[in-house]
Amino acid sequence: MLHIEDLHAEIGGKEILHGITLHIEPGETHVLMGPNGSGKSTLLMCIMGIDAYTITKGSITFNGVDVTHLPIHERARLGMGIMFQRPPSIPGLKLGKMLNVISPNKKPEDVSEAVSRMNMEEFMGRDINLGFSGGEIKRSEILQMMIQDPHFIMLDEPESGVDLENIHLMGESIARLLQKNQRFVNRKNSGLVITHTGYILDYLDVDKGHVMINGEFKCHGNPREILKLIKEKGYHECLKCAKIP
Numbered sequence: 001m002l003h004i005e006d007l008h009a010e011i012g013g014k015e016i017l018h019g020i021t022l023h024i025e026p027g028e029t030h031v032l033m034g035p036n037g038s039g040k041s042t043l044l045m046c047i048m049g050i051d052a053y054t055i056t057k058g059s060i061t062f063n064g065v066d067v068t069h070l071p072i073h074e075r076a077r078l079g080m081g082i083m084f085q086r087p088p089s090i091p092g093l094k095l096g097k098m099l100n101v102i103s104p105n106k107k108p109e110d111v112s113e114a115v116s117r118m119n120m121e122e123f124m125g126r127d128i129n130l131g132f133s134g135g136e137i138k139r140s141e142i143l144q145m146m147i148q149d150p151h152f153i154m155l156d157e158p159e160s161g162v163d164l165e166n167i168h169l170m171g172e173s174i175a176r177l178l179q180k181n182q183r184f185v186n187r188k189n190s191g192l193v194i195t196h197t198g199y200i201l202d203y204l205d206v207d208k209g210h211v212m213i214n215g216e217f218k219c220h221g222n223p224r225e226i227l228k229l230i231k232e233k234g235y236h237e238c239l240k241c242a243k244i245p
Ligand SMILES: Nc1ncnc2c1ncn2[C@@H]1O[C@H](COP(=O)(O)OP(=O)(O)OP(=O)(O)O)[C@@H](O)[C@H]1O
Pocket: 011, 012, 014, 016, 034, 035, 036, 037, 038, 039, 040, 041, 042, 043, 085
């Protein structure tokens, strides 16, 4: 589904990603871990095609289409979706209107069902993210993704700032987006999830983990084993491990 080859990317004239190669097949969910500032969000931004980032080398292929230099709206149309770590407020644009812009042909009952599932009824008439709490922003982001219904789902720290009750709601909703209720062979959707805590892994049947340090992958493997190693011994252990296949 997603094939990234030797990706180099920079922002503000500084190279952040130094040759990332990553393959995610249909139905798979991968987890991205790494210390602060290592380039995890940058990778997601580059996959989604956010303007500020310049890809200087390498390629991104999505479902057979070379998207390396496509604009963000074309990638969204092809089925990519992202939940940002810190999405901006959009004064003047109501959340309810945004849902309509994302998917004008969605059945009203399906929209209502998603809004109700995320407990966002009273936010429909509010400007996007303006005055929303951290957890409300995350719920709003997931709701927008439910309406977009992308095939490739990128989540940047979905559990950060979310209380324990809402982590359950977020986890179950993300699992639905990733079609975790279906057998692997029947799943069409794939995902790439950034997490520091690993709480979200309790809800997702994830397939592979990757550790990024200073813009390079230093370790690939079982996400739970990697997380346990990081919790016990820190990221420097990943440098020693360096299990590059
Ligand atoms: N405009 C910019 N100019 C220069 N450096 C930048 C710019 N934007 C981001 N960076 C740097 O890029 C690096 C990677 O940032 P990124 O947000 O991808 O890290 P991250 O791994 O997602 O971190 P975190 O876990 O803290 O969210 C950081 O050192 C950051 O300061």
